[in-house]
Amino acid sequence: MSANLFNYLLKLGDDRVVMGQRMAEWCGVGPILEEDVALTNLCLDFIGQGVSLLGKAGEIEGLGRNEDSLAFFRDDMEYKNTLLVEQPNGDFAQTIAKLFFFSTFDIIFLNELTKSKDEYLTAFAIKSLKEAKYHFRHSSNWFLRLGDGTEESNTRLQNAIDNLWLFTDELFDMDEADLELVNLGIAVDLNIVKAQWLEKMNEFFTLSKVKPTNPDCFMIKGGRKGIHTEHLGKMLAEMQILPRTYPDAQW
C-alpha cells in the first residue's frame, strides 16, 4: 500500500516537475514580455506542486530522500512522467496546445482528487485546483485566439495538435497498483477523467477551428514505466548538472 502510494505520488509529481522545467525554457525568450512573465509564473506553480508531491513521496518512502534528492538524483528511467509533458516546447502554439491539453486534464483530475480518502492528496487537490483554473483560462484563451486567428496561427496550432495528440492518451493510463488505490478511494479513476476531457476537447476544437487530423491514431506511451523519448534525458541533464556536480551545494 505505501509502495503504491509512493509510486502514485511520483507519477503526479514528475508530471509537474517536468512540465514546469520545460516551460521555464521560455524564460527570457517569450514572444512578448507579458507572455514571458505569464509562462514563467505558470512554471513556478507546477514546480511548487511538484515539490509538495515529491516531498510527500520521500516522506512515505521513509529512506531519507526529500523532494530535492528525488528531483535531482534520479535518472530519466526512474522518472514516471507522461511523454506529453517532456515534449519540446516547439513554437508558441505547441507550448499553448500542450498547456491546454494538460491544464484541462488537470482541472478534471484535481476536482476528482478532492474526494480522495487520503488527507494529503485532498489538501493538495484543493490547493492546486485553484491554480489550475488560471492555467486553463490562460491556455484556453490563447487556444481560441490562435485557432480562430490568422491563417498562420491556425496552421501552427493545427500542426501543434498533430505533433502532440499521439501522446495524450497516456494521461489516462492506470496500472494494477493504481487500480488498487482507486478501489481504496485514494486514487482517481482516470476513465472518468478521460470521458470528460474528450468532451471538453471537442467543444474547443469546434470553437477554435482545429482538430486532430487523425483522432484515433496510434497512441505512444511509456513514460509512466520509465521508457521516455530522447527529450527527457537532455532536459534532466541540464536540470541536474549543478546538484550532481556539487552535491553539497547550498543556495
Next chain:
Amino acid sequence: MVKIDKETAFSILENVKDPEIPLLSIIDMGILRDFYYDNNKAIAVITPTYSGCPAMTMISDMVKDELVKAGLENVEVISQISPAWTTEWMSEKAKSNLKASGIAPPIKMQMTELFNIKFNDDKIECPFCNSNNTKKTSEFGSTACKSLHYCNECSQPFDYFKCI
C-alpha cells in the same frame, strides 16, 4: 527558557513582512496560521499563497529569526497547504495597504465554476485614480498572484491581486 503565548507570538511576528509586498505583514496576508508548543519546541505554521511562491523559504527564515531574537531557543517553522490559502483571509487593512502601494486589492469573485474562461476581472478599479475604465493586459503580473492591468483614464499600468 523563554516561553510565549500565541498572542505574543503573533504580535512579534507582525514584524515579518511579505518580501514581495513589504507594506504587508505575514499576518495581514493570512500567511501565518498558528503558533503552539509541541513539548518544549515552539512551532510556527505558515501556508503558501500559491504552491510555487518563491518567498516561502525566506519567510520561514524570517519567522525563525524573529522568534529567536525574542529569546526562544527551540523553534521550528512548518509549512502546510491545508486549509488552502484564500484571498479572503487578507485583512481590510491589508487591502487598503495594497491599494496604497499601487496594487489593486482582490475583488469578490465567484470561483466555483470549473471551466471558466471569463472571470469578471477585466474592469478592475485603478488603485491610482479609482477609475473603472481599465483593461487587463496580462493574466500574470510580476508574481503568479497578480495580473497586469492598464488604466485608460490616468495612463498608469498597475498590478491586481487576483482572487484565489
